[in-house]
Amino acid sequence: WTSADQLDPEELLSMFRYLPTVQIAGVENRGVDELLQVLDDPFLIPPISSLGIIHGDPHFGNIMFSDGVWLLDNGGFVEGGDIAYDIAKVLLSLDGCDPLMHKALKPFQFRRRDGLVEVADIEWSQHGPRATLRAEYRRRILKEAVLPPLVEFIEADENLFPRSEMIEALHLLALAPTMTYLGWVGAAQLLQGISLLNSAVARDASQVWR
Secondary structure (H helix, E strand, C coil), X not given: CXXXXXXXXXXXXXXXXXXXXXXXXXXXXXXXXXXXXXXXXHHHCCCCCCEEEECCCCCHHHEEECCCEEECCCCCCEEEEEHHHHHHHHHHHHCCXXXXXXXXXXXXXXXXXXXXXXXXXXXXXXXXEHHHHHHHHHHHHHHHCCXXXXXXXXXXXXXXXXXXXXXXXXXXXXXXXXHHHHCCHHHHHHHHHHHHHHHHHHHHHHHCCC
16 A cells, blocks of 8 residues: 555646546545536536525634634625535535645555555544544534524425535535645545545436436
8 A cells, every 4th residue: 555645746636637447445436537427417416405595615714613603704695595505615624625624634545456546545633534524514414403594404405415515526626636735635635526426426316306
């Protein structure tokens, strides 16, 4: 196994960007080019179904906890916005698109074997797989009403999280090339986007949103 921090960031990102397939945490995933072709089918994308007042950019740098929760730098809340977009932005921070979270990620391990590139799971330095934190965030929104104004939408909208995850995955693919100044983190973002999109496409292909 090779640690991601041992390679040139641009080389690492380019390698994973153009792979036709990549195995991540034991699951084989289609590469970026094939995923983008699949997404030409509009029925694979969960439709907008919950509209409300949204912040538009609620990443961790714009959230302050002090006698409550304060959302900063919103430039004016957007009325009639896609609630899934705000949730996707929080998920992006949880998956490492935030200066504090960058430091919590561990360099991922990968290897080439029998013509296939295998990647171990992307993990936090102290908290294990990132999926644990994502699952906790989802649980709290659904079960504990961390965001009370969204509760009525979340309970009634089965499309909300699938759409949020799709939006987050596309953000990760788009942002990855801008993250190479942080070393291997750019490639980690790309791999997380690939993994999320593969899961979303597999789920939504059976759902077919119409």
